[in-house]
Every structure is written in structure tokens, then in C-alpha cells.
Amino acid sequence: DIQMTQSPSSLSASVGDRVTITCQASQDISNYLNWYQQKPGKAPKLLIYDASNLETGVPSRFSGSGSGTDFTFTISSLQPEDIATYYCQQYDNLPTFGGGTKVEIK
Amino acid sequence: QITLKESGPTLVKPTQTLTLTCTFSGFSLSTSGVGVGWIRQPPGKALEWLALIYWDDDKRYSPSLKSRLTITKDTSKNQVVLTMTNMDPVDTATYYCAHNSGSGCFDYWGQGTLVTVSS
Numbered sequence: 001d002i003q004m005t006q007s008p009s010s011l012s013a014s015v016g017d018r019v020t021i022t023c024q025a026s027q028d029i030s031n032y033l034n035w036y037q038q039k040p041g042k043a044p045k046l047l048i049y050d051a052s053n054l055e056t057g058v059p060s061r062f063s064g065s066g067s068g069t070d071f072t073f074t075i076s077s078l079q080p081e082d083i084a085t086y087y088c089q090q091y092d093n094l095p096t097f098g099g100g101t102k103v104e105i106k
Numbered sequence: 107q108i109t110l111k112e113s114g115p116t117l118v119k120p121t122q123t124l125t126l127t128c129t130f131s132g133f134s135l136s137t138s139g140v141g142v143g144w145i146r147q148p149p150g151k152a153l154e155w156l157a158l159i160y161w162d163d164d165k166r167y168s169p170s171l172k173s174r175l176t177i178t179k180d181t182s183k184n185q186v187v188l189t190m191t192n193m194d195p196v197d198t199a200t201y202y203c204a205h206n207s208g209s210g211c212f213d214y215w216g217q218g219t220l221v222t223v224s225s
Contacts (some may be wrong), residue, residue: 001169034211036153043202043215044153050209087153091210094166095143095155 002026006088006098012106019075021101023088028068032092035064035073038100039084047086048073080105108132110142110203110216117222118193124221128186128203132214135161135181139208142186144177146199147218154199158206159186195223 003026013019023033035048046055048064051071061076075082083105088098114126126144133140143158157177158166167175176189186203200220204212 032210036212038153043204043218044212045215046211046213049211049213055213089153089155089211094168095158095210095212097145097153097155100152 001094002029002090002092002096004088004090004096004098006101008101009099010102010104012104013078014106015078015080017078019078019082019103021073021086021088021103023066023071023073023098025069025071025090025092027092029090029092031067032090033064033066033071034089034091035062036087036089037082037084038087044087075103078103078105108205108214110205110214112201112203112216112219114201114219114221116220117224119225120194120223122193124188124190124193124197126188126190126201126203126219126221128188128216130184130186130203130205133205135159135179135184135186137161141206141208142179143204143206143212144186144188145202145204145212146197147202148196148199151199156190156201157188160206160208193223197221198223 005024031051033051036044038044085100110130141160144156159177200218202218205214
């Protein structure tokens, strides 16, 4: 199995702050990495696919980068509506999800 | 417009078999590259991928749960069924089905259904 280590597990930031989440794969997964946003009581929503491609309709303040084993997800300017838990997911072979990062407003 | 909806029991007893149905619209599971997956989430915990079935009936399972899972499709009914045997209280979770575009991402999700395992 490919393991995905996501960090931090939670963070608190102010509105307007730049927020960065990292995800590390246990082996090379090329760019086969997606990012999801999940708000309380809701299903996850795809934000970024193939490591850096913004899903249609997703605000441009969200971005992703990386390849191989190390990936980064960034919110350039945190907004109140971005309060959620974010998950990475790899699909090099069988899909696996990271442990999630809960983002809160300071 | 792609939609998916999970259905099945909300409560199962330990050792019983869980059967969940995902009924979808807006796409066909006979279209090349398309798949439907199941993902679960225990209360307050992370997402866990369970199984995936593709348009060509290729099936993939989580290695840790493979012995307990079966995924099937009924293309004519636009349904995917997941069965999980020998249910245990640790299997209590919200179960989601999701559309897989073939590129590896789950781009459309159902609302989820909470399944509680308790005697």
C-alpha cells in the first residue's frame, strides 16, 4: 500500500493568511495526487486534481504543487468559508487518502 | 448533471452482512474509463477508500478489507452495489459512493449514508 502522510493535522490561521498543507507519499506517485475539501456534515469536494490542476469552478486562491513524493496545497488568502478539513488522495495504484488537515479561523 | 445517492440499512448487527446500493444518474457505467467507488468515514475520522468498479467490470479493493468486500454493477439500472461481510462496531461510518472519471479522482460524490453497527 502507498501511505499518505499529511501535515499538519490541524491549523489555525487568520482571515487573509496564506495556508499551506503538505502531503508526503511513501513512494513515488508522479503527479497522481488530488486534494479535497470537506465541510462538516457534507461530502468531500474535489478541488485539485493531478497535483496542480484546479477543478472547474474552484476559486483561484486554492492551488497545488509537487510531484514524486512531496506535495503542497495552498490557500493564498484564507476566507471564512474555507473552514473545513482538507484531504489529499493518491491514485498511483489503489487509491489512498491522507489523514486530513482541519483548518480553523484564529 | 451527475448525481449519486447511497441507500441501505442504517443499523446492522455485528457479524451481519451489509449491502449498500449506489444509484446514479447523469453518466453511464458503460462509458470507457468511468468508474464508481466506495469510500467510508468513521465519525470524526479520516476518509478510507474501500472499492472501485470500472466500466469494463475491472474491480479494485482495499487490501485491508478485500476479503470482506464485493462490488458489482448493474449498468441497466445505473446502480453499483457494495457488500461487506462480518460487520463489526468499528465499521460504523458514513459510507459514500463517488464517480471516478478514470483519471483517479472522485469528482462527484453522493450525500453519504450513516451505517451503525450495534447489537
